[in-house]
Amino acid sequence: MTTIKEATLSLLALTVLSQSSAVADSYQSGTEHDARYGRIDWVPREQLPEEERANLPAGCCGAYVSPYRADPDATAIDQTNIEADADKTSASGGQTITLEGNVELRQGSRMLRTQRAELNNTSGELILNEGVTIREDGLLILADNAKMQRDSGDASIDNAEFVLHESRLHGRAGKLEKFGDRLLRLTDGSFTTCEPNHEFWRMEASEVEIHTDDSYGTAKHARLLIKDIPVFYMPYMAFPIGDERKSGLLFPSLGTSSRNGLEFAQPVYWNIAPQMDATITPRFMEERGTLWDGTLRHLSSYFSTQISGGFLASDDGGYDKRAENDIASGEKTPEEAYPHLGQDRWLINLDQTGGKRSRFKTRIDYTDISDVDYLRDITSSDIDVSRQSRISKFGEISYNGEAWKVGANAEEVRYLNESKQEPYKQLPHLFANGSFRLGDWQIDLDNQFTRFDITEYYARDTDRLVVGDRFSSDYGLTWDKRWQWGFFRPRMGVKTLSYQLEQADYNPNGQMPDDTIYSDSPSLVVPQGSVDMGMFFERFGSLGGTEFIQTLEPRLFYFYSDYEDHSEIYSPLNDSNRYIDFDTKYVTFDYNQLFRTTRFSGYDRIDDANQLSAGLTSRFISPVTGIEHLELSVGQIYRFSSPRVTLNPEYQPEEETYGQSEFAGRIAARAGDYLQVSGDVLYDQHKDEVSNASATIEYADDSDRLVSLTYTYKRDVRELDIDDEITPELGSERNQLDIGAFVPVSNSWSIIARANYDLTYDQELDTFAGFEYSDCCYRVRLLWRKWLNFDYNDGNILDSVEDDDYDDGFFVDIQLKGLASISERVGSLLGKTILGYDEREKNLR
Numbered sequence: 001m002t003t004i005k006e007a008t009l010s011l012l013a014l015t016v017l018s019q020s021s022a023v024a025d026s027y028q029s030g031t032e033h034d035a036r037y038g039r040i041d042w043v044p045r046e047q048l049p050e051e052e053r054a055n056l057p058a059g060c061c062g063a064y065v066s067p068y069r070a071d072p073d074a075t076a077i078d079q080t081n082i083e084a085d086a087d088k089t090s091a092s093g094g095q096t097i098t099l100e101g102n103v104e105l106r107q108g109s110r111m112l113r114t115q116r117a118e119l120n121n122t123s124g125e126l127i128l129n130e131g132v133t134i135r136e137d138g139l140l141i142l143a144d145n146a147k148m149q150r151d152s153g154d155a156s157i158d159n160a161e162f163v164l165h166e167s168r169l170h171g172r173a174g175k176l177e178k179f180g181d182r183l184l185r186l187t188d189g190s191f192t193t194c195e196p197n198h199e200f201w202r203m204e205a206s207e208v209e210i211h212t213d214d215s216y217g218t219a220k221h222a223r224l225l226i227k228d229i230p231v232f233y234m235p236y237m238a239f240p241i242g243d244e245r246k247s248g249l250l251f252p253s254l255g256t257s258s259r260n261g262l263e264f265a266q267p268v269y270w271n272i273a274p275q276m277d278a279t280i281t282p283r284f285m286e287e288r289g290t291l292w293d294g295t296l297r298h299l300s301s302y303f304s305t306q307i308s309g310g311f312l313a314s315d316d317g318g319y320d321k322r323a324e325n326d327i328a329s330g331e332k333t334p335e336e337a338y339p340h341l342g343q344d345r346w347l348i349n350l351d352q353t354g355g356k357r358s359r360f361k362t363r364i365d366y367t368d369i370s371d372v373d374y375l376r377d378i379t380s381s382d383i384d385v386s387r388q389s390r391i392s393k394f395g396e397i398s399y400n401g402e403a404w405k406v407g408a409n410a411e412e413v414r415y416l417n418e419s420k421q422e423p424y425k426q427l428p429h430l431f432a433n434g435s436f437r438l439g440d441w442q443i444d445l446d447n448q449f450t451r452f453d454i455t456e457y458y459a460r461d462t463d464r465l466v467v468g469d470r471f472s473s474d475y476g477l478t479w480d481k482r483w484q485w486g487f488f489r490p491r492m493g494v495k496t497l498s499y500q501l502e503q504a505d506y507n508p509n510g511q512m513p514d515d516t517i518y519s520d521s522p523s524l525v526v527p528q529g530s531v532d533m534g535m536f537f538e539r540f541g542s543l544g545g546t547e548f549i550q551t552l553e554p555r556l557f558y559f560y561s562d563y564e565d566h567s568e569i570y571s572p573l574n575d576s577n578r579y580i581d582f583d584t585k586y587v588t589f590d591y592n593q594l595f596r597t598t599r600f601s602g603y604d605r606i607d608d609a610n611q612l613s614a615g616l617t618s619r620f621i622s623p624v625t626g627i628e629h630l631e632l633s634v635g636q637i638y639r640f641s642s643p644r645v646t647l648n649p650e651y652q653p654e655e656e657t658y659g660q661s662e663f664a665g666r667i668a669a670r671a672g673d674y675l676q677v678s679g680d681v682l683y684d685q686h687k688d689e690v691s692n693a694s695a696t697i698e699y700a701d702d703s704d705r706l707v708s709l710t711y712t713y714k715r716d717v718r719e720l721d722i723d724d725e726i727t728p729e730l731g732s733e734r735n736q737l738d739i740g741a742f743v744p745v746s747n748s749w750s751i752i753a754r755a756n757y758d759l760t761y762d763q764e765l766d767t768f769a770g771f772e773y774s775d776c777c778y779r780v781r782l783l784w785r786k787w788l789n790f791d792y793n794d795g796n797i798l799d800s801v802e803d804d805d806y807d808d809g810f811f812v813d814i815q816l817k818g819l820a821s822i823s824e825r826v827g828s829l830l831g832k833t834i835l836g837y838d839e840r841e842k843n844l845r
Contacts, residue, residue: 144158171191253814258807302355434446449470471499583601591666618630639660694711736759811826
């Protein structure tokens with residue numbers, strides 16, 4: 001062997017070369033697979049060390065592993081001389097050096113191998129032929145011939161094959177040009193991220209540029225081939241390399257539904273700036289037309305903003321089985337059955353959070369739609385459409401001081417069931433809440449002022465409605481004494497409530513049309529007192545052979561609130577059939593409600609109470625990890641007198657008349673590393689029955705198996721009469737089971753399923769089943785789904801469901817990895833229905 005050196009070959013460089021050979025040998029076992037693909041550094045999964053198999057992306061059957069490891073401390077290439085080994089060397093005129101036979105050239109982190117090389121010392125041009133291998137960190141190029149510049153690393157290579165190890169990109173080119181470590185340009189080239197022996201897809205183009213430093217690529221006259229069949233053409237396109245965002249096409253989604261027919265959506269991503277991007281999605285719906293969806297996002301040091309919307313010009317009407325039956329029977333005309341036929345339909349939403357680094361905070365959540373059926377019709381396949389009952393226009397600005405939080409907001413709610421439209425909007429709502437700490441003493445000063453007016457969406461008569469201003473306050477002084485073994489918190493306070501009212505369609509003279517004089521300024525002042533105390537006991541014990549710290553935490557909460565006559569609030573404006581209810585509802589009773597000082601949400605009532613709540617909690621905690629494995633709680637309210645203040649003066653819920661409330665229980669358990677259980681229950685001892693229960697069992701293991709079961713039972717679902725004249729028990733028993741599962745059955749295949757069922761009415765609510773296939777190359781999710789699609793205007797409930805109320809369809813999401821991001825239509829559905837799915841997606845490599 002003859003060696004020509006322009007600088008002394010360091011011992012370190014020799015060591016690196018030796019180690020590189022050893023690494024290569026460790027991955028190449030001489031199998032037929034290696035003989036075909038080992039030359040491009042492909043290593044099958046079974047030949048990878050255990051730690052590298054664990055780091056493979058889901059579904060991958062191998063990895064590109066470079067046997068070459070350059071010295072991380074090596075001098076920059078343009079500052080390093082070439083070191084060369086060859087069987088034979090010769091020089092011509094002192095300018096050109098020729099090397100032949102097993103030629104190996106090293107320059108910093110670059111290594112080249114060939115059978116023949118010529119180096120011009122004057123121009124720095126290096127000509128390689130008779131089989132060329134070029135290696136740099138994360139890059140392998142194989143070619144017949146190559147020309148390179150010694151200092152810059154620029155190269156022109158014929159009949160090249162290349163691998164980018166980190167991004168898993170493998171391709172070929174009739175001609176490859178390399179510009180330093182920044183850009184690869186391919187002429188008549190192709191590339192893919194698939195395994196070399198299973199190229200499901202590849203992209204071919206007349207010219208491809210891969211910007212390795214910016215993690216993106218561009219292609220001219222690009223043709224997408226699936227299984228060697230051309231399926232897509234673009235004169236120009238951009239695509240991401242790795243996880244970096246880049247303007248270009250996201251992969252389309254495809255679906256069918258009986259309401260909208262064939263649906264095809266093609267998202268386009270625009271990376272406007274590092275802090276701003278947009279996604280524009282034209283979506284073709286066979287039965288309606290083309291919907292234009294868009295989302296603009298902006299992130300700054302102070303604000304996070306998202307603007308989204310959709311527009312459908314001249315809706316073709318869609319298809320509705322019930323509407324068709326009504327037309328056929330003559331009950332409705334086509335115009336009545338399809339009320340939005342020919343109309344422009346739209347949605348707009350602004351979601352902004354501000355003040356990340358300031359005491360001033362802002363919040364905007366503004367949504368408006370063309371009609372109440374928009375979400376049900378246009379986004380009919382989304383899981384939460386049938387559950388979303390309202391949209392809102394909300395805005396708030398606040399200041400958070402050391403002791404005070406002050407601010408103002410406004411809100412107007414639009415219900416998708418127009419028959420249940422709430423009449424009032426809040427414009428404005430002002431608040432000033434103070435909290436002062438003086439040693440163990442706590443002073444709270446909460447103040448709320450709201451102006452209530454009629455919402456523009458409330459279409460019914462307003463002659464029996466009142467509008468006006470409301471001011472409420474809650475002042476309290478608490479001695480907050482805590483010890484390691486317990487706490488003692490007595491509190492004295494006073495609540496006030498006052499109004500300035502007027503008739504909604506009032507007379508300018510300040511009188512009702514019948515000239516009846518009314519009291520327009522009712523007010524209340526109610527003193528209150530409470531004592532909250534508890535103790536903590538703990539002991540070491542065992543459960544199932546495992547050592548635990550067990551706690552016992554009894555808690556007593558006494559609450560007294562004086563009774564104040566609400567008659568002026570119950571009968572505003574001398575109308576005995578009306579009462580003030582701007583924003584107040586009953587709060588659902590559960591274990592946490594045991595220790596609250598009001599049974600209502602909103603501020604239109606001040607409770608009267610004389611009661612004692614008793615609760616007992618026990619926890620099982622690991623003394624090693626501190627993880628809480630089990631929590632059990634049970635409690636009850638003991639009333640010394642029944643409350644007299646109610647929401648409706650003519651009706652009081654039966655359970656509030658009992659001397660003892662229902663028993664309230666709660667459980668939260670963590671069984672091992674993968675299983676979690678939680679639940680709440682209410683037991684009515686007066687009727688000897690469970691009145692409310694919910695339970696969730698969630699299993700999630702390291703193999704991404706996700707199974708969840710949720711059970712919900714409510715004995716009575718109470719609703720107010722539409723005119724609020726009486727409050728009968730209009731609701732019905734709710735008895736529902738929800739099961740969801742995402743179960744991998746192999747390295748690439750997973751089964752997806754969900755069933756939501758109402759046991760009382762024997763009705764399917766939502767059912768879907770499908771699969772996901774994922775490997776290094778592509779990912780596909782296919783679902784069949786059948787779901788209940790309520791018509792809000794008809795006001796359907798579960799005991800009147802017909803076959804025409806169901807919709808069904810197929811939905812497909814596809815991702816070609818390394819080329820386009822996956823559509824999230826199916827993914828969004830799974831994230832809302834299968835517990836743990838969103839977390840699994842975040843953890844995917």
